[in-house]
Amino acid sequence: MKSPRTVVIAGIAALAMVGSLAACSADASSDSGKLELRVATFPPGADQAAYDAFAEQEAQFEKANPDIDVVGLEYEWTAPTFAAQLAGGSLPDVFTVPFTDSKTLLENGQLMDVTKEIDDLGYSDKFNPIILNEVTGSDGKLYGFPRQAYANGLHYNRDLFEQAGLDPDSPPTTWDEVREDAKVIAEKTGKAGYATMAAGNTGGWQLSVQADSRGASLQTDNGDGTYTSTIDNDATKATLEYLHDLRWEDNAMGSTFDLDWGSINQEFAAGNIGMYTSGSDVYTALVRDFGMSPDVYGLTVIPTEDGGGVLGGGDIAVMPPTLDADTKAAAVKWIDWYYMQKLLNEDAAVTDAKALAASDQAVGTPVLPVLDKDTWDQQQEWIAPYVNVPQDQMTGFFDGIFEQTPVGEFKGQTQPIYALMDNLVQAVLTDQNADIDALLEQVDVDAQALLDE
Template sequence: MVDIDQGKRFSFPSTSPPQNHSLGVSMTKRIRSAAALLALGGIAAATLVGCSSDNSSGSTDGKVTIQIGDRPSADRPEDQKYFDERVAAFEEANPNIDLDPVETGYDATTFQALAAGGSLPDVMSVPLTEPQGLIKRGQAADITEALKSEGIYDSLNPTVRKLTEDSSGNVYAIPTNAYSFGLVYNRDLFTKAGLDPDNPPKTWDEVREAAKAIKAATGAAGFSVLSTNNTGGWQFTGITYSYGGTVENEDGSKATFDDTPSKDALKTIQEMRWQDGTLPENALYDVQSQAQDFAAGKIGMVIGASDYYYTAVQNLKLPAESFGIGGMPQNDGTNGTLSGGTVQIVNPNATDAEKDAAVKWVDFFYLERYLDQDTAVSDAKASNEAGSVTGLPGLPVVNSDEYDQYFDWIKDYINVPTSNFTPYREASTDIPVIPEPVNNAQEVYGALDTVVQTVLTDQNADVSGLLSQAQTDVQSRLGR
């Protein structure tokens, strides 16, 4: 999911997050800016076309040529046209750099073969789950000095940048979009229940109390979780993080959800369903069906990211003033929130000149709207005039000062109730972001779907036994 969507002319459906989980793709159909769209385009397409075994990167006559991935394919003509226009504009602005665009996008089934064969483009998109593994395997270049030379290093959000660093603080990827879980809530139901809509729950104990108040005052379910199509496992992973747990160890070789934090997280869901009576009778929600009930005022709180706004408000017509979002509730202290997104990596064999050129391209194509006033205003104006959601806050890839400056630049064109996102933005500076599982995430999510469904349908479900069996099932597959 993209932190800011400044739509120009492209409209297309997103995928359910767990089906393309590491992209951070939104839960909804939306209109994006070309820059935001293309930040995801190569990956979302999951298309890998043949590229020459010779990337033809290098320097001739003082010029540097780099191969750039993620060019949209011919079945997306408008996207491809925009990409090619930006390539031409970049080359005009940087006459010493030639770009060689290819359609190579990230595909988990072929990436390792390309990397082993030395056939990766000089710069391309990969999911935010990947940098730590790439660093350990030597499959991404250290671009710290190039970032500093280009003046980008200090502009990046340090919380997100940390996910791309090694133990010494060297940077191996550039975040270009990111999302993190938070608590989405209906401000109108909060008011009816006597709750402060500007001060949403910050802990799971507070969530439970708020859910009880909503149920008692309005009859609506106070809280709801997803449970189907791998979304239940996806959300439960995020809840486990907020309890201080994990579902895999760092290198993805071991399942870790048969532990105290996971058990406590699952027990909370179980008790809210059967003791508190604040979860819906429906135990089989997917993203769309849950969003329909949330927008209809039948659910008070759900887990989501800021672009849940598109689903609830733009698509399902929840009044904009009723939409609220806070940080991901935490159990004890500040543990973390699940995050996803996209980063750009540079080929580990790149020369210093090629690294510099690659960083310049990423800055120009993906980050310029945050760092250049003219670009920011132009994109926001076009988005607003097109009737698209403009100025939606989210987890920024730039630092808080740059992000605040960006919003100040576009303030005349913002058409969302920005203050309703204040609790989420404030929490994002305090709660660590934790990437999704690095190994077989979909199998982990699928196994945990079953666990969540069982707890929601069987009040006598054995929490420890469910998690232990699911861990055994998943562990047998992590080594594949």
């Protein structure tokens, strides 16, 4: 078995000419005479088991494609460094970007058109149309392969539920029940019954999650490339009032109000938080990176009301637009084989699940399927013998997710506006007398200024 070679992709201090990337892409042959395909694998710091699993998959692909030499690169998407990496030629030939950034890259012409390739593969009509929209440009063409998605869910600590006298097999199904259970957990255990992210743009993200679940529309697409901010609405206000009351009336949110994605996961894994909302796929990180015991984990769907839906996200497998034809063809083969066939083909699904399980990686983590429900159900049957996550502790999510309406993230200035919305969450959690109406009025003004730039 060949171990993957890893190269850390670092930021580049100054922009180089884009022509240098074209020159680099044109020379894609390795010393062996094979076409060298540079593919993103894991962010720096991934554990050895993840690389062992990749090494086995790499060997399988190269056996089936002996003219391609796959080179695994450590890579972590960051929007601020992307342009420099694109101009300097240091991007992998295949990498992934989150849905929230895909539209900007499409508008800037920074992704490869793969419409014909997806059509030729024969499964473009199997994609969830809402998810396919994330890779569709204004010209109607496709610029990537949606490879994984998640729906936000309500994560809960089964041990804290039991300590509080609550049934961990009957998690709350409404926001009122979440509040009631959070108050009981706080009173009985001294831990935060409920917590929310509030920093690093994640506060805005999770504020969107709750507002969307109450029927909010946070931004209007005007259809001409412009957007109108509509954060100031009844559902967003109701969400901020809800968080305010959990914090100040119920004293159910602990004492830390600057949590981001990493720190809230750490606190939850350590048993200090009863419930929080985040992507449904976070189980793997909780166990692998934050040391949570699988026995204490529970997951159910986010409550929805007043026509609300569940905010989702995910990422797409893409290529830079300057690849030569041979490298593009090899990249499409890799994406189809590595990301897509395990969703569509029994042999590929079983091979992937076996490799992950043998390397002690999670199999069966709850996700929002990128393909139709029938295709997903079939794939779940194929991998069932290798599932190693406690799906019986996630039945609330599995039973309810297909009954919920998926909602995509707003597209205009997503991350900068999330940063503005962080301030709303922090304000209501740290100032008992925060003027929610005034805060919402101002955030719409500030968000619109960003959209008008």
